[in-house]
Amino acid sequence: xxxxxxxxxxxxxxxxxxxxxxxxxxxxxxxxxxxxxxxxxxxxxxxxxxxxxxxxxxxxxxxxxxxxxxxxxxxxxxxxxxxxxxxxxxxxxxxxxxxxxxxxxxxxxxxxxxxxxxxxxxxxxxxxxxxxxxxxxxxxxxxxxxxxxxxxxxxxxxxxxxxxxxxxxxxxxxxxxxxxxxxxxxxxxxxxxxxxxxxxxxxxxxxxxxxxxxxxxxxxxxxxxxxxxxxxxxxxxxxxxxxxxxxxxxxxxxxxxxxxxxxxxxxxxxxxxxxxxxxxxxxxxxxxxxxxxxxxxxxxxxxxxxxxxxxxxxxxxxxxxxxxxxxxxxxxxxxxxxxxxxxxxxxxxxxxxxxxxxxxxxxxxxxxxxxxxxxxxxxxxxxx
Numbered sequence: 001x002x003x004x005x006x007x008x009x010x011x012x013x014x015x016x017x018x019x020x021x022x023x024x025x026x027x028x029x030x031x032x033x034x035x036x037x038x039x040x041x042x043x044x045x046x047x048x049x050x051x052x053x054x055x056x057x058x059x060x061x062x063x064x065x066x067x068x069x070x071x072x073x074x075x076x077x078x079x080x081x082x083x084x085x086x087x088x089x090x091x092x093x094x095x096x097x098x099x100x101x102x103x104x105x106x107x108x109x110x111x112x113x114x115x116x117x118x119x120x121x122x123x124x125x126x127x128x129x130x131x132x133x134x135x136x137x138x139x140x141x142x143x144x145x146x147x148x149x150x151x152x153x154x155x156x157x158x159x160x161x162x163x164x165x166x167x168x169x170x171x172x173x174x175x176x177x178x179x180x181x182x183x184x185x186x187x188x189x190x191x192x193x194x195x196x197x198x199x200x201x202x203x204x205x206x207x208x209x210x211x212x213x214x215x216x217x218x219x220x221x222x223x224x225x226x227x228x229x230x231x232x233x234x235x236x237x238x239x240x241x242x243x244x245x246x247x248x249x250x251x252x253x254x255x256x257x258x259x260x261x262x263x264x265x266x267x268x269x270x271x272x273x274x275x276x277x278x279x280x281x282x283x284x285x286x287x288x289x290x291x292x293x294x295x296x297x298x299x300x301x302x303x304x305x306x307x308x309x310x311x312x313x314x315x316x317x318x319x320x321x322x323x324x325x326x327x328x329x330x331x332x333x334x335x336x337x338x339x340x341x342x343x344x345x346x347x348x349x350x351x352x353x354x355x356x357x358x359x360x361x362x363x364x365x366x367x368x369x370x371x372x373x374x375x376x377x378x379x380x381x382x383x384x
Contacts, residue, residue: 013247060084108151110186111126200300216241283307307325310329312331
């Protein structure tokens, strides 16, 4: 059996990427010998030091080198390298003759923002620039000129010395992400990119609870997820909204829930409770305003027979088939969101049921765990 070493750097605030890594690890164990090397981003001064040395982190290189010698992997599957490990671990692996696969969960390689998003709008200026000076000027990373410059310099430096070209295969999560990376200024052969969608391991059955009359939002409480737009829309609607998640906008959500009786904040929920909420919800709302590389909660909704009302940008444009397993609405358009909510509510129960069944069918046919074996087999065999 092939031996796969999965390497990931945990975020200080847990997100969908961390969930994906855990799910993939468990699935890989069915067909491969798997080991895991996890780095951790520290907060505060320690985190700043990690970030500063991430351009050439000798310590992380030594850790990876030792792991490779102990485990002797055939392939390294790299997820997040920012910032506790740094890109040097790619060079370490290749120097020791190990193939490297890298899943692109964000857009950090083509913009220091990581999201192609700045102040409520798409920001694509960095994609084709030799160096993203405009991104530095706008402080797109943590609202800091210095931190944005340093992250941009790290990516640029490793581009100049050929680190990114050393990677044997890049995994894009959707066709939209594939197009962005292959048309960018990375200048990496298109043949190195492959599309492999995420999957869900939430409970999957067609016996759902009685649907309630509230809508549901699940996600990080940040600007690019469209949280403010969502709440503003419901301030003027007779419909109920439940919000699940943590993030910088938590206080904004809490204050809104105090003022408006139709908005309820549930905080952070575990996997089982999320599944339960998706089974009960009228529909999931996904108002993201950035170019989502995927959107794991969408297929988690599908796995629980929950239709999704989403913006028509990035991965959701592909994941959601308009009028089949959900509806699209225009990005950053409160009026269009309200219109789509009203459109959904105007449907007969039979029509809603048909769309929910199509959502579950979409999951089974495209995003269930059993579909992943083919992808991994092809990806890993192509790198050797």
